[in-house]
């Protein structure tokens with residue numbers, strides 16, 4: 293199947309790595325220099341964005357939400373499927389700018405670069421299977437029944453890498469504060485995250501915590517400091533704020 297990706301930024305580039313194996317990918321974007329590099333690196337076709345005819349094509353839109361109006365003025369015809377990664381941009385809004393027979397919204401994250409994105413998908417049920425097949429090529433997938441759920445998922449899995457980056461950086465900072473070399477602190481944190489993935493896959497987070505925390509021990513001391521500082525509440529509020537932002 294042919295897939296036309298509109299945009300050549302971070303998300304488009306992350307996605308290409310996975311989709312190019314199973315789909316005939318063409319990237320359509322405005323920066324010719326970037327397109328030339330992409331052609332060479334990924335062995336894909338590219339086209340400069342300028343009155344591009346999307347008629348009957350399957351299109352994956354990966355530009356910034358604020359660029360939608362400008363980009364749509366450079367697109368002609370009616371696409372078959374429009375797959376949009378634009379955060380906080382509803383299908384209703386997409387419809388008002390770009391014509392397509394089927395609309396699907398997907399919310400990947402930057403881990404798509406390593407085919408490890410956690411991608412949420414919603415929209416036209418008729419194109420559920422094909423949309424999931426595309427998204428599966430760059431990681432795990434979750435189909436949800438509404439755009440509200442996709443917006444909540446955006447806060448968790450789309451913005452999530454930034455939230456977890458804060459955790460990683462803070463843990464490393466704490467270690468350095470107590471005297472560990474920065475390089476060693478970063479090595480520890482990377483190893484911690486890697487080992488945490490299989491643990492989380494097999495265990496409920498509350499049980500994981502209980503398994504590590506012994507009575508009156510080191511983990512309990514650290515954990516109570518986190519609670520004292522309202523870290524749990526801070527994360528809950530972060531999801532609420534990020535979700536609310538998708539509605540604006």
Ligand SMILES: NC(=O)c1ccc[n+]([C@@H]2O[C@H](COP(=O)([O-])OP(=O)(O)OC[C@H]3O[C@@H](n4cnc5c(N)ncnc54)[C@H](OP(=O)(O)O)[C@@H]3O)[C@@H](O)[C@H]2O)c1
Nearest residue numbers: 299300301302303323354355356357359362377378379450
């Ligand atoms: N980054 C993430 O972690 C993430 C996660 C989930 C969803 N998303 C969504 O992915 C989309 C792209 O984000 P990104 O991180 O890839 O951003 P990015 O790296 O800044 O790339 C944005 C792309 O949009 C193009 N663009 C911007 N304004 C344009 C205009 N007026 N006309 C034509 N093209 C224009 C840029 O072209 P130039 O290079 O020529 O400027 C670039 O190709 C966003 O809608 C975002 O909500 C991102």
